[in-house]
Amino acid sequence: MRIYSWNVNGIRSVAKKDCLPWAILPGAEVICLQETKAQPQQIPDLTDPEGWHGAWHSAKKPGYSSVAILSRDKPDEVVPGLGHDDFDVEGRVLAARFGTLVVITAYFPNSQELGKRLDYKLAFCAHLEGYLAAWRAKGCQVVLLGDYNIAHRPIDLARPKENEKNAGYLPGERAWMDRYLGLGYRDVFRERNPELAGAYTWWTNWGGARQRNIGWRIDYATVSPDLVSRVQDAAIHPMVMGSDHCPVSIDLG
Amino acid sequence: MRIYSWNVNGIRSVAKKDCLPWAILPGAEVICLQETKAQPQQIPDLTDPEGWHGAWHSAKKPGYSSVAILSRDKPDEVVPGLGHDDFDVEGRVLAARFGTLVVITAYFPNSQELGKRLDYKLAFCAHLEGYLAAWRAKGCQVVLLGDYNIAHRPIDLARPKENEKNAGYLPGERAWMDRYLGLGYRDVFRERNPELAGAYTWWTNWGGARQRNIGWRIDYATVSPDLVSRVQDAAIHPMVMGSDHCPVSIDLG
């Protein structure tokens, strides 16, 4: 099964551009979306596309953040939120369980200018660890797809040196990625393409950055150790337009 | 001399549409603008078009209200505001004197849903009377061009009955127009076209109202009595696009 993840930067924006994920992502069986920037009642025509099951978890504040999981099969269970109000009011985490496989999408907080929100982000990361562990304790295999808002290593962004003090590449964020992978979760894309430079999933809108491929890899699909053997492919899709992010995907056998 | 008045609904908006007033209004010698929605420092390229003298009076709040007068001849005097802070912070009145002729532009307040701001508007009107009288006391002839935000009589809007409780056609507003003309100021366009229906200067953006000419005449060029004999023409220009209002003009011999 092919699972996609895409930060669409506004589902209504991609709709207007005729780039709806379920219409343009080939072979998708599950689609995780971040930054849909809408509450379900604002987008009645988009919540349940023909042939899909839609699960939506949105921020309290209209037009902010929000995530969704669309799947061809109806999930056995859908769980919105991390179970902690500080984060759940921002609509950042959503899980859909299919048997013992749980597909989790996350839109990690941006740590912001001067790291103004770094503490919030790291607290989110800490709670996420426990949350994932709880799924695993229940006997589930976990795949976590989304916008982590972190470039892990120098190879994961075009201008590492220049960005050492910028949100998304702060030492504290990168250290959390180390920690997370240290827990056994696997960044399969990077494992299979250890030296591949220029593999990015986000580009600023300014100055033709995408055209010139001045980007960052901040969207990931990571899996729990017990899932690695099932991974047939892990890819990024930089030609898919419609957002400032591109989709990533993982194929499970 | 031909004097135009146009509520442009954002000078930056008409610029983007290549509808800049000084580029498209034929034979203009003076142009009064309302709802420019910009402070001069936000639009350095627009404040002093080649071949024109620009005078701008803007609201304190960025992007709100604001008026301007562009003229081929340099005014002998430019006076921003009504001399009353309650109104002048909203950038609604501007005068340019050429000899003893004073061209005044005004963007009257909208009385808003349920007449929420009717009192403010009528206070504005009251102060305006005194302001105009002061110019006349100095020996000036007065022409007042702008968006009065009032349809005076049933003939001045397509749906009078339906709008009797709506901003722009409230009894209090219409009564002020009666009063104002009772002071001797002359609505030359209507005097010369007493029965002309369908002569509107504003149409809502909804539902093809302009296409169907479901509009209101709320923009006027009125003159003090001593100027009537110099009026060669008074017109509206409903084919000029770029705003939800169209320009009006008056020609003085």
Place this chain on the structure above:
DNA sequence: CATTAGAAG
């Protein structure tokens, strides 16, 4: 329905 500003990314 349209413009602008402001928050956020």
Place this chain on the structure above:
DNA sequence: CTTCAAATG
């Protein structure tokens, strides 16, 4: 540079 919301018309 882009999205969305809110205010205002």
